[in-house]
Amino acid sequence: MRKERVRLYGIDTPESRTRDLEEKKYGLAAKSFVQSFLPVGSMQTLRTQKDDKGKFGRILGEFVVYDAKTSAWKELNQIMIDQHYGVEYHGQSKQDIAEEHLRNRELLTL
Numbered sequence: 001m002r003k004e005r006v007r008l009y010g011i012d013t014p015e016s017r018t019r020d021l022e023e024k025k026y027g028l029a030a031k032s033f034v035q036s037f038l039p040v041g042s043m044q045t046l047r048t049q050k051d052d053k054g055k056f057g058r059i060l061g062e063f064v065v066y067d068a069k070t071s072a073w074k075e076l077n078q079i080m081i082d083q084h085y086g087v088e089y090h091g092q093s094k095q096d097i098a099e100e101h102l103r104n105r106e107l108l109t110l
Helices: 021-037 076-082 094-107
Strands: 006-008 044-048 059-067 072-075
Touching: 006 076, 021 076, 021 094, 059 076, 072 076
Parallel strands: 006 059
Antiparallel strands: 044 059, 059 072
């Protein structure tokens, strides 16, 4: 699978394509975290949630990556929530999760 866009299931992250420079800073940090977590050549699995693509043409799924150091699989989506790069999201109003995003900004040191 190459050059496919994936929407991480069950998580909302700040936008990286926005005019809001503060939000963009955190969105780019989340993107950088994903890129470091999924290095080229790493063993990774994408568990998809739907057979088709979402409304923006992206695959909806969860990445799991094998960590050779611990001999365990790690779930990117949950780690992003735990590390404050995103918040749990299952289609509710964005207003409902706005406070969680603000709290994450306070916890991340950028």
